Amino acid sequence: MSQEERWVDVGDAAELARTPVRQILVNGARIALSHANGVFGAVNGNCNHAGGPLGQGHLEGDYVVCPWHQWRFHRVEGHGERGFEEDVVPAYHVRVKDGRVQVDPKPHKKRARKPHSPHPLARSPERDPGPVRVVGISTTAMNLEYPRFSTSDALLETALAHAAAVGHPTRLIKLRELHFRTCEGYYSKAARACTWPCSITQMDATDQLDQVYEAFVHWGDVMLVATPIRWGGASALYYKMIERMNCIQNQVTIANRTLLRNKVVGAIITGGQDNVQGVAGQMLGFFAELGCHFAQFPYVAHTRGWSAEDMEKNVQMVQRSEELQLAATELCDRSVALADRLLQTEPNASPRAGRKGRHLLASGDGEAGDANG
Numbered sequence: 498m499s500q501e502e503r504w505v506d507v508g509d510a511a512e513l514a515r516t517p518v519r520q521i522l523v524n525g526a527r528i529a530l531s532h533a534n535g536v537f538g539a540v541n542g543n544c545n546h547a548g549g550p551l552g553q554g555h556l557e558g559d560y561v562v563c564p565w566h567q568w569r570f571h572r573v574e575g576h577g578e579r580g581f582e583e584d585v586v587p588a589y590h591v592r593v594k595d596g597r598v599q600v601d602p603k604p605h606k607k608r609a610r611k612p613h614s615p616h617p618l619a620r621s622p623e624r625d626p627g628p629v630r631v632v633g634i635s636t637t638a639m640n641l642e643y644p645r646f647s648t649s650d651a652l653l654e655t656a657l658a659h660a661a662a663v664g665h666p667t668r669l670i671k672l673r674e675l676h677f678r679t680c681e682g683y684y685s686k687a688a689r690a691c692t693w694p695c696s697i698t699q700m701d702a703t704d705q706l707d708q709v710y711e712a713f714v715h716w717g718d719v720m721l722v723a724t725p726i727r728w729g730g731a732s733a734l735y736y737k738m739i740e741r742m743n744c745i746q747n748q749v750t751i752a753n754r755t756l757l758r759n760k761v762v763g764a765i766i767t768g769g770q771d772n773v774q775g776v777a778g779q780m781l782g783f784f785a786e787l788g789c790h791f792a793q794f795p796y797v798a799h800t801r802g803w804s805a806e807d808m809e810k811n812v813q814m815v816q817r818s819e820e821l822q823l824a825a826t827e828l829c830d831r832s833v834a835l836a837d838r839l840l841q842t843e844p845n846a847s848p849r850a851g852r853k854g855r856h857l858l859a860s861g862d863g864e865a866g867d868a869n870g
Contacts, residue, residue, distance in 0.1 A: 504592070504599040513537070513598050518561055518572070520552025524602045527552065528589065529561050531572040538573035539600050541587040545570075545577075545610055547692055551586070565683060565690040566700065575606045583611035618694040618710050622756060624718075629836045631660040631829065632717035634709070635671040636724045636735035648767040648815040652797065652825040653723035656765070659826040660719075665833060668716070670708055672734040677706035680740035688751055695744045706741050713787075714745065718836040719761045720789075721829065722780065726768025726800060731776050739783050746786050755788050759839040762789040763832040764796035765825060767815065769808050773798040790839060792831035797824045 505523050507513070507530065518531040520542055527542035529552035540561065542552040549565030556562070560569040560578055569578040575588030587604035633656065637647040650671075657667045678701065684691035692699065698707050713720060724731040748754045762784040766776050777796045785791075799821055801811045815821055 503601055503603060504594075505602055507598050507600055510537075510593045510596050510598050517556045518552060518554060520550055521600075523589070523600050526602065528600065529554070529572070530591075530598070530600070531556060531561060533559065533572070536573070537591040537593065537598055538571075539589040539591045540570055540572060540575045541589075541604070541608065543586070544568050545584050545586060545608070547689060547696075549687070549690060565686055566696050575604075577611070581611060583609060585609040616694045616699055618698065618707060618714065620715070622714050622758070624759075624840070628665050629718045629833045629840070630666045630668075630716060631657060631719045631721065631833065632712045633657045633667065633669045634712075634720060634722045634738075635669065635673070636722065636732045636738065637671075638673050638732060638734050641673065646812050646816075647725065648799065648812060649723040649725050649765050651815060652765045652767065652799075652821060653721060655822045656721055656825040656829040660829050660833065668712060670712060672709075672738055675705040675708060677704050677737075677741065679737055680743070684743065684747060688747070691744050691747045691751070693744050693748050693752075693754075693756065695741055697741070706738070709738060709742070710745075713742070713760065714756050718759065718840065719763065719829070719832045720784075721763045721765060721832065722784075723765040723767075724776065724780070726766060726770060726772060726776055729770070729772040729775060731766075731780065735780075742787070746788075749788070757788045759836065760787075760789045761832045761836040761839070762791060762795070763828045764798075765828070766796055766798040768800050769805065769811055770803055771800050773800060790835060792828070792835045794828070794831065797821070797828045 507521050507523065514532045517533060518529055521528050521530050529540050529542045531538045533556060540551065542550055544551055544563040544565065546566055546568045549563040551561050551563055554562045554564040556572065559572055561572045562569050570586050573588065575586045576582045577584035585606055585608060587608050588606040589604050590601040592599050633653045635650050635653055637650050639645050657669055661667045678697050681697060683696050694710060697704050724735045745756050748756055764777055764780045766773055781791060781795060799815060
């Protein structure tokens with residue numbers, strides 16, 4: 498077929514010029530067609546990063562910006578922005594003939610990917626030999642310059658000290674000491690826009706939630722998550738963390754990949770008011786969705802009740818309570834014992850998570866399309 502015969506008519510030039518960038522199909526291939534300064538451009542519509550739909554993005558100067566993770570490609574030549582010119586999406590010749598826009602479906606530039614070292618979190622989860630490892634996650638917020646006593650932290654530290662005393666490696670992660678961004682809703686754009694490692698973690702080297710991901714996916718066997726009760730719910734930092742951790746669960750749906758195996762979670766919940774079971778139910782439900790296990794009686798809790806506003810007495814009660822301290826150490830022991838049994842058992846292939854039993858269709862809603870361009 499001659500080049501003249503290859504040209505594909507894609508529509509009226511005046512009409513197409515009204516939209517800066519749009520998605521079209523040319524011989525089944527997804528194309529990002531753009532118009533600026535009287536010139537049409539056409540590049541393959543699948544972003545190099547995660548296959549995002551470039552034609553649904555927007556223009557910044559002469560660059561098409563991917564709507565998923567903001568990767569940029571020259572709208573005519575296909576190369577990446579300055580510093581990333583080695584990243585190239587296929588580019589196509591475009592012409593206007595008799596008022597009609599025509600695209601040559603054979604790209605004049607091929608796809609190329611600049612070598613990127615894989616993110617450290619992207620490695621396959623493989624547990625190193627050794628005793629059960631225990632991670633404590635504190636979700637209590639406070640002023641770091643003027644710290645206060647936290648009842649949930651106190652019980653968490655008691656549990657970790659007990660674990661260390663009997664020979665288990667421990668880590669304590671205090672969310673209030675980490676600088677990390679809130680979830681920015683990539684999954685809400687498209688299922689595959691939520692990646693592992695988290696898109697934010699990949700793009701922002703200053704984001705410190707990688708410490709939590711490392712602990713859950715690669716290092717820890719037992720995770721003890723401590724939270725105060727805030728207006729009948731867990732702390733705001735807890736929710737900020739788990740919204741970002743949803744990328745772990747999404748891997749089950751998107752990639753049929755279970756990142757967490759033989760992981761045991763226990764909860765420590767304290768507060769001045771009640772709703773312990775509601776808070777515990779949310780926490781256990783979330784970590785169950787990630788594929789975690791729970792020991793018998795998987796949480797320790799304490800509250801003073803609805804009308805007990807004398808918080809200083811609540812602090813004193815926890816500080817003096819041998820019963821609560823013993824309960825924290827026993828929660829740790831139960832969780833460690835379960836993790837030890839799980840680690841001695843070759844895990845079966847993980848089934849698809851309960852409500853996520855249906856495989857994500859390969860073409861989804863039409864956005865997956867021509868993945869290789």
